[in-house]
Amino acid sequence: MSLTQQPQFGVGDASFQAAGAEAGIRRLVADFYRIMDQKSAAACVRNLYPEDLSLARDKLATFLTGWLGGPRRYAERFGPISIPQFHTRWNITQTERDAWLACMQDAIALQPYSATFADYLLAQLRIPAERAHQASQLARGCPMS
Template identity: 30%
Template sequence: MRGIPSPATIYEMIGGADTIRELVTHFYDYVAQDPDLRPIFPEDFTEIREKQYAFLTQFFGGPQLYSETYGPPMMRARHLPHPVTPRRAKAWLSCMERAMDDTGITGDARQFMLQRLTLTAHHMVNTPDDDAE
């Protein structure tokens, strides 16, 4: 129908590119300090920040940056070389929640994002906690 706007994506609801960029910046500040996560990330976060920015942009309804740059996301396959444990998935989510706090993402958009990210984090688990490292 003409004249009826399409529903906004989460990407649009939270403020688009600038908000995703800020979220990713805060997120990796927390990852750098987390004793469970730091060991499985590269020393330099430059490339991983860009990949996360592209992925979250696409994941929440923005431009298809990740697929256009890196190909199909296939996140589980891309994470298999890294020991992702239940404890690390929980720590990852905690860092993301803190980054959302810092970025000011609230309300229904935050709830939706956390639900999607929680499913994704648990899907990445590939190693029991006692087998890590």
């Protein structure tokens, strides 16, 4: 790759590397949950989690590691996951979805990511966030607009 070429995020481990590999992803996740604890607007989504966030941090970090093209740590440790199906246990409205994404946006902004990767990552995270929202609402018989 020449110095003028940008890595093609989403191909191979380019996204994983751009996120700082496992250490960088763990920093992102730690910042994400810290922000969630601090933002009053995120209380609606924080209330979906247990008080102790240790397991949630570990699961999100291991999921993101594989999702971004790194080692498939989540499947190795916790088995397969369907993001939409997993989240049907909670009532995830647009409010929770948006609060989750706002916390992630703030956490991403704290990372030493390039602007291009930060934008890419947030755009990619909107997809599973929306799928979790839709699956949660469909599980409750709520019509989707």
